[in-house]
Amino acid sequence: MKHEKTLSDTLANNRRSSYSGVSMCEDDDCLDAMTDNEPQIIETLSSAVTTILGGLGENPEREGLLKTPERVAKSLRFLTKGYRENPEELLKKAVFKESYDEMVLVKDIELFSMCEHHMLPFFGKAHVAYIPDGKIVGLSKIARVVEVYARRLQVQERLTQQIRDAIQDVLNPKGVGVIIEAKHMCMVMRGVEKQNSVTTTSAMSGEFISSPSTRSEFLRLIHNRS
Numbered sequence: 001m002k003h004e005k006t007l008s009d010t011l012a013n014n015r016r017s018s019y020s021g022v023s024m025c026e027d028d029d030c031l032d033a034m035t036d037n038e039p040q041i042i043e044t045l046s047s048a049v050t051t052i053l054g055g056l057g058e059n060p061e062r063e064g065l066l067k068t069p070e071r072v073a074k075s076l077r078f079l080t081k082g083y084r085e086n087p088e089e090l091l092k093k094a095v096f097k098e099s100y101d102e103m104v105l106v107k108d109i110e111l112f113s114m115c116e117h118h119m120l121p122f123f124g125k126a127h128v129a130y131i132p133d134g135k136i137v138g139l140s141k142i143a144r145v146v147e148v149y150a151r152r153l154q155v156q157e158r159l160t161q162q163i164r165d166a167i168q169d170v171l172n173p174k175g176v177g178v179i180i181e182a183k184h185m186c187m188v189m190r191g192v193e194k195q196n197s198v199t200t201t202s203a204m205s206g207e208f209i210s211s212p213s214t215r216s217e218f219l220r221l222i223h224n225r226s
């Protein structure tokens, strides 16, 4: 009983202090955190991890765990670095006038994200296509947009739509198609424990919706069918 009280006190204290020095995101495109004080953020996160270790019945003071809170804090900062990046600005860095008007597809872009429900990884591949309308974008920027949105707490559906919307808004192409195939560790290593399940999501705009032949070509190119 005494232990429970101590633990909940610690949790309450952590909740109060957890916002100090950390700008919280009000929306998905929040960039406030860019101005945050990194050492303060690492300290706040480390203290929370120490609490978790205690809550698991571990001794955070034992040798093997001494640096774990800071390691986990830094790891979490990396895995959520997408909150501190602006995908639209990133795309705008490499937009070029060009008359090419066939489909451009970047497929098999590997992604690692974390589900917002369990904070466990989901990972897989994104396939992103667009049909230019007078402007093309640097190919690496497409993979970077995937990376920015993936490095946030996500659901796969929203991730898919955000990638589509960023490309649509910046390039204003004739259409965008995004397909993500991913494996969710929250379904593999816990919960329903389905090791082989893969989730596919898609988000389309413009000709990818209005033209069945464009959509078919997209799917054919992704799956290398002739």
Ligand SMILES: Nc1nc2c(ncn2[C@@H]2O[C@H](COP(=O)(O)OP(=O)(O)OP(=O)(O)O)[C@@H](O)[C@H]2O)c(=O)[nH]1
Binding pocket: 115, 116, 117, 154, 155, 156, 157, 184, 186, 187, 190, 191, 192
């Ligand atoms: N739609 C969607 N669901 C997700 C995603 N990532 C995780 N989930 C699901 O989020 C749901 C959360 O359900 P809850 O019933 O609140 O949580 P839970 O008791 O841990 O559920 P189980 O995973 O079924 O044990 C689960 O069904 C997860 O599979 C995602 O990207 N998209």
